[in-house]
Amino acid sequence: MFQQSITEIDMEPIRVGIIGVGNVLNQYLDKIGVHPDVKIVALADVNADAVKARAAEYSVPKALTPDELLADEEVELVLNLTPPKLHAPVTLKAIAAGKHVLSEKPFATSLEEAREILDAARQAGVKVGSAPTTFLGSGMQTSRKLIDDGWIGKPVAAFASFACRGYEHWHPNVDPFYSPGAGPMLDIGPYLITNLVNFFGPVRRVSATAPRSSETRPRPGKEGEVIHIQTPTHVTGTIDFESGAAATVIVSWDIWNHNLPHLEIYGTGGSLAAPNPDHFSGAPVLRRGEPRDLSLDMTPPGGGDWRETPITHRDDAYRGIGLAEFGYAIRKGLEPRTGAEFAYHVLEVLLAFEASSEQGRHIEIESTCERPRPLPSVGPQEPYRFD
Numbered sequence: 001m002f003q004q005s006i007t008e009i010d011m012e013p014i015r016v017g018i019i020g021v022g023n024v025l026n027q028y029l030d031k032i033g034v035h036p037d038v039k040i041v042a043l044a045d046v047n048a049d050a051v052k053a054r055a056a057e058y059s060v061p062k063a064l065t066p067d068e069l070l071a072d073e074e075v076e077l078v079l080n081l082t083p084p085k086l087h088a089p090v091t092l093k094a095i096a097a098g099k100h101v102l103s104e105k106p107f108a109t110s111l112e113e114a115r116e117i118l119d120a121a122r123q124a125g126v127k128v129g130s131a132p133t134t135f136l137g138s139g140m141q142t143s144r145k146l147i148d149d150g151w152i153g154k155p156v157a158a159f160a161s162f163a164c165r166g167y168e169h170w171h172p173n174v175d176p177f178y179s180p181g182a183g184p185m186l187d188i189g190p191y192l193i194t195n196l197v198n199f200f201g202p203v204r205r206v207s208a209t210a211p212r213s214s215e216t217r218p219r220p221g222k223e224g225e226v227i228h229i230q231t232p233t234h235v236t237g238t239i240d241f242e243s244g245a246a247a248t249v250i251v252s253w254d255i256w257n258h259n260l261p262h263l264e265i266y267g268t269g270g271s272l273a274a275p276n277p278d279h280f281s282g283a284p285v286l287r288r289g290e291p292r293d294l295s296l297d298m299t300p301p302g303g304g305d306w307r308e309t310p311i312t313h314r315d316d317a318y319r320g321i322g323l324a325e326f327g328y329a330i331r332k333g334l335e336p337r338t339g340a341e342f343a344y345h346v347l348e349v350l351l352a353f354e355a356s357s358e359q360g361r362h363i364e365i366e367s368t369c370e371r372p373r374p375l376p377s378v379g380p381q382e383p384y385r386f387d
Contacts, residue, residue, distance in 0.1 A: 013039040014327025017062075017069045017099075019090055020081030021045045021054040023172075024104060028079065028319045029058045035324040035384070044069035066090070070097040077327060080104060083176055084186065088113035091128065095120045102326050102336075105131045105190040107343040109181035111351060114344050121340060127329065129336045130343035132191050133322030135198040137280025138315035141375050143265070145312050146272055147199055148374065151286060153269025155200060158247035160192040161260040162278070166253035168227060169220050175227060178217075183231030184251040185210070185353050188278070192249055192263065193239075193349050195277040197342070199265060200241040201371040203349045205364050208237025210357035213254045235353050242368070249353075261301070273301035281315045283308045312377040314384060321384070325375075328386040337372040345369040 013036065018025065021043055032038060042062035045051035055063035062072070069075060070093060078094040080087055080103040088108040094101045095117070107130035108114040121128040134140060147155055162184070168174040176182060197203065210232035219225040234252040241247070250260065263274040270289045275282025285301040286309050322338055329336040345367045352363040376385040 011037070011328075011331045013037045014323070014330060015039050015041045015074055015076045016079055016323055016327075017042040017044065017064075017072060017075035017077070018079040018081060019044045019066050019069060019094075020083075020104075021047070021051050022081065022083075024081055024319075025054060028081070028323070031316065031318040032320040032323075034316050034318075035320050038320060038323045038327055041074050042069050042072055066093075070094055070099065075099060077102065077323070077330065079323060084109055085176070085179075085181060088117060091117055092120055095124050095126055095128065098124060098126065100127045100326070100330055101129075102322060102338065103128070103130045103343075106186045106350065107347045109186065111344075111348060114347050118340050118344060127326070127336060128340050128343070129326060129338035130190075130346070131319070131322055131338065132194050132278075133319060133325070133338055134191055134277055134280055135195050135372065136321050136325060136337065136375060137317045138311050138313040139275035139279060139282035139284065140195055140198065140277065141313040141377075142309060142311050143272060143274040143284045144198060144374050145377065146284060146286060146309060147265060147267070151270065151288070152265065152267030152272050153289070155243075155265055155267045156245050157266040158196060158199070158245070158264060159261060159266075160196060160247060160263045160277070161250040161258075162188045162192060162262065163250060163252040163255035163258050163260060165256050166217065166233070168217060178227055178229045178231055178233075180230050183235070183354075184233065184253050185235045185350055189235070189249075189251045189350050189353070190346060191277040192251065193346050195263060195274070196239065196241075196247055196249075197346060197349075197369070198372055200243055200245050200247070202242050202345060202368040203365045204240045204242045205362045206237055206239055206349060206352035206356050207362045208235060208249075208353040208356040210235040210237075210354045232354060232357070235357075237353050237356060239349070264301070271301075273306070280317045280319075280321070281311075283311055285309070313375060314378050314380055314382065316380070317384075324384060325386045332387075335370075341367070341369045342372060
């Protein structure tokens with residue numbers, strides 16, 4: 001039996017309608033039961049057969065068209081799971097219908113679209129925000145607590161990476177990933193940048209290079225067919241934070257194999273290897289700095305005197321935690337941790353990598369944001385808290 005979350009104790013569940021029933025839907029609904037403060041009231045998609053099947057699969061009472069969902073007065077919060085190019089248009093339609101909106105990443109594919117969303121939300125008096133929400137999971141919240149509590153001293157640097165050989169070997173519809181406005185930085189980069197901002201706070205500037213390794217790629221299983229590559233496929237750069245810290249970032253769909261860490265934080269008193277920022281759980285690994293560590297013979301995380309740390313937060317969260325936190329903020333009149341200014345700032349940083357490569361210079365980041373509030377620590381049998 002799942003424990004109640006704190007929101008259910010003193011308020012009505014937030015009523016959510018979801019637009020888009022593709023692959024990512026499962027990741028929101030498979031563990032939604034741990035958040036009884038979230039009530040999924042409707043699914044919508046342009047594919048009528050698909051939405052009916054998905055509604056039956058998850059026992060959602062309504063299977064609608066997108067326009068029907070936006071007209072449904074029962075829906076308070078729209079979860080936008082449409083393809084990236086549709087994120088901004090669908091979010092704007094939902095705002096016009098008076099709905100709060102949490103969008104899958106990226107928030108938009110241009111700053112112009114993002115500014116339009118922020119302006120529309122302010123005028124309509126609704127809240128908007130964006131995934132990823134992995135920074136709300138136990139792995140990243142434990143890492144955040146270790147940093148905030150001073151276990152590695154003052155954080156001064158970080159390394160973040162995600163690299164593979166692209167998605168064409170497993171994804172059923174890979175072409176959109178290689179289209180303009182997509183690519184590894186806008187697809188997987190949000191996990192890295194969101195968690196870095198969670199750890200370090202807002203970004204001051206970005207410098208990067210972003211090549212495209214080829215014009216086409218073979219389409220697996222389709223001899224003679226190719227995928228047209230219209231976006232950078234390997235992006236590497238540096239981030240300067242307003243705090244004075246710096247980070248190196250690599251995202252690539254050109255690499256078969258590697259030994260790069262996903263996310264490491266380096267401080268004046270030690271080092272922290274955080275879990276995979278694409279995951280909600282996992283234990284950070286910590287090593288405190290000592291004089292004997294001045295040897296050039298370094299040991300990797302998990303070896304030598306590196307120690308796995310206890311988890312400080314409940315660890316059964318999945319993507320539904322973003323809906324629960326967003327709903328709590330709506331009910332309490334707070335800014336969601338995934339809210340508009342945070343989402344816009346992360347998007348500006350993501351887009352700055354390609355802009356820096358094209359212009360051959362540092363890109364100054366014009367926006368800023370508050371560092372998201374950490375979640376209160378709770379044990380495995382305690383209710384989630386979002387205060």
